[in-house]
Amino acid sequence: MTGMPETQIDWSKGVPLTAGNYFMGLYQPSPETAGFWEGVANDELRIKHCRDCGRLWHPKRIVCTHCGSSDLDWKKADGRGEIYSFTEVRRAPTPAFAASVPYALGLVKLVEGVFLFTRFFGAPGTIRIGAAATVDFKVLELGQKLPVFTVGE
Amino acid sequence: MRSDIGSKVAIVGIGRALAKKSDPEPKTPLQLGARAAVDAMRQAGIGRNQVGALFTGRTPQSYMVLQYNQSLMNELKIGPTFCSETTNHGAGALGALEVAALALDSRMIDYALVVTNEASGIWMDQVGSNASWEGDLQFEAAYGSTTPALYAQFACRYMHEYGITEEQCARVSVENRRWALDHPHAAMRSKGAISVDDVMNSRMIASPLKLLDCAVWYPGGIATAIVLTRADIARAKHEEVTYLAGFGQCSTHEWVGERMGGWGYEPMVDAPDMIRTGAGVSAIQAYEMSGLGPKDIDIVQTSAPFSFVNLMILEELGFCGRGEGGAFVDSGGVDYDGGLPFNTNGGYLSFGQVAQGLYNLTDTIDHLYGRSEGRPVKNAKVGMIHGHGGVLACHAVVIVSREQLQ
Numbered sequence A: 001m002t003g004m005p006e007t008q009i010d011w012s013k014g015v016p017l018t019a020g021n022y023f024m025g026l027y028q029p030s031p032e033t034a035g036f037w038e039g040v041a042n043d044e045l046r047i048k049h050c051r052d053c054g055r056l057w058h059p060k061r062i063v064c065t066h067c068g069s070s071d072l073d074w075k076k077a078d079g080r081g082e083i084y085s086f087t088e089v090r091r092a093p094t095p096a097f098a099a100s101v102p103y104a105l106g107l108v109k110l111v112e113g114v115f116l117f118t119r120f121f122g123a124p125g126t127i128r129i130g131a132a133a134t135v136d137f138k139v140l141e142l143g144q145k146l147p148v149f150t151v152g153e
Numbered sequence B: 001m002r003s004d005i006g007s008k009v010a011i012v013g014i015g016r017a018l019a020k021k022s023d024p025e026p027k028t029p030l031q032l033g034a035r036a037a038v039d040a041m042r043q044a045g046i047g048r049n050q051v052g053a054l055f056t057g058r059t060p061q062s063y064m065v066l067q068y069n070q071s072l073m074n075e076l077k078i079g080p081t082f083c084s085e086t087t088n089h090g091a092g093a094l095g096a097l098e099v100a101a102l103a104l105d106s107r108m109i110d111y112a113l114v115v116t117n118e119a120s121g122i123w124m125d126q127v128g129s130n131a132s133w134e135g136d137l138q139f140e141a142a143y144g145s146t147t148p149a150l151y152a153q154f155a156c157r158y159m160h161e162y163g164i165t166e167e168q169c170a171r172v173s174v175e176n177r178r179w180a181l182d183h184p185h186a187a188m189r190s191k192g193a194i195s196v197d198d199v200m201n202s203r204m205i206a207s208p209l210k211l212l213d214c215a216v217w218y219p220g221g222i223a224t225a226i227v228l229t230r231a232d233i234a235r236a237k238h239e240e241v242t243y244l245a246g247f248g249q250c251s252t253h254e255w256v257g258e259r260m261g262g263w264g265y266e267p268m269v270d271a272p273d274m275i276r277t278g279a280g281v282s283a284i285q286a287y288e289m290s291g292l293g294p295k296d297i298d299i300v301q302t303s304a305p306f307s308f309v310n311l312m313i314l315e316e317l318g319f320c321g322r323g324e325g326g327a328f329v330d331s332g333g334v335d336y337d338g339g340l341p342f343n344t345n346g347g348y349l350s351f352g353q354v355a356q357g358l359y360n361l362t363d364t365i366d367h368l369y370g371r372s373e374g375r376p377v378k379n380a381k382v383g384m385i386h387g388h389g390g391v392l393a394c395h396a397v398v399i400v401s402r403e404q405l406q
Helices: A020-024 A034-041 B029-044 B068-076 B089-105 B126-134 B147-162 B166-180 B196-201 B231-237 B278-290 B307-316 B325-330 B357-368
Strands: A046-050 A072-076 A080-089 A103-110 A115-121 A132-139 A145-151 B009-020 B053-056 B082-085 B111-118 B204-206 B220-230 B242-251 B299-301 B382-389 B394-401
Touching: A034 A046, A034 A072, A034 A145, A080 A115, A080 A145, A080 B147, A080 B204, A103 B147, A115 A132, B009 B029, B009 B089, B009 B231, B009 B357, B029 B068, B029 B111, B029 B220, B053 B068, B053 B089, B068 B082, B082 B089, B089 B111, B089 B220, B089 B242, B089 B357, B089 B382, B089 B394, B111 B357, B126 B147, B147 B204, B147 B307, B166 B196, B166 B307, B166 B325, B220 B231, B220 B357, B242 B278, B278 B307, B278 B382, B278 B394, B299 B357, B307 B325, B357 B382, B357 B394
Parallel strands: A115 A145, B053 B082, B053 B111, B299 B382
Antiparallel strands: A046 A072, A080 A103, A080 A132, A103 A115, A132 A145, B009 B220, B009 B242, B111 B220, B242 B394, B382 B394
């Protein structure tokens, strides 16, 4: 997937115009997310927590939009939740993911009430709205360890 | 509070430039944009020194320069008072009209030029690149998200909460295709009619979205330019005048994963969900500004890149009640024969998607003046155009009218 068919005029002087993999290569934690990834490195799911009003946020927050506080820290999540929405991906975005299809992506609602976008693992037919799911940590296709959810308590 | 700006601003010039991937010399968005802009100024009969404002939609994905508006301004040799991108994703195309209208109504300028252009179908791998643009790079893209997979989260909840069926969604694909067969520039024009079974049997992309539930990427590039002026100038100096009877915009989130952490504002006042979008808020603004309601609209275009989004947007624009999109379509609501004229060039599903918000607007204006390139909609006087971008994140709605309302 280079994005430029060979028959076309090379006005970009050979620089590939595909943004996909290039953009993914720009992935990096930002100051307000570094603590989340530190948790993932230790197999711990963390949620941003407002020390003033107690609200919880995912995937990040700079200022608590409920009370306006900047006094935020990380709280360890229970790790359990239920599937809120999902899809089974059959066509991968890039070659890196092609060998993994089909795989399930969706939103999980944690018991704390916070929603996460994640990868679901489960036997066929078990990934459905309302199904209980538990956090796990796996190294996915881009070589990055991520929190994923497995169907079941 | 109701705005009194409706119909105080009008479109007096249109320029379009289209290119195909198969053209011997592939065109860049800047080439197409400059061509369309000059044609729009020519049609309006204004010179370069009269352009008070230049607004572009977002930077073309296939021409990623910072401040694209400056590149285009440089190419046109104009000296605008206001010059900017309007960058709320695909909604920025129609959204730029709102900015232009405010600048004109304030009497700071007399003419505004609005240009949108994209040629990603010529230069890019849109499947791979768009997947990265639409997903949060840290929290979504790394999981292997695709554009259909992100929209599918909305489809999953919409179908779950309202009992919408895949067959109901498929029916929109079928009706959109019928319009495309009549339109000379539709990507799927030569592909023939499709049936609900064809949609249901097409290969799965990201459940429940199958290939024929998904927009086709436009195999080329499209630029559209529009010249706007105040209604008094339009009536005094211009022949073909189309009024901006009403418009509205609303953005709710950036990433799908962030959307469920946001509430406390319209349309998610009490709690977040995956159903209510800014399209409804935009439509209410546009209706109130124009003094019109859904029954007054003769022709509708949406920027729905998946079949189910059409059903959601029909609800949001007020053509049926909340949760009734499936039943509305089932009862022939958007049928090519006798339904609401809907996505009359084939829509994103069969015309193709290339950020053509303004193209759909000018296509609608063609119908109002009886010169449509595709199948004509007879006696159309008022049209509604919905544009959106991000994953149902940013929305804009514009109502155009041949007559000055208010």
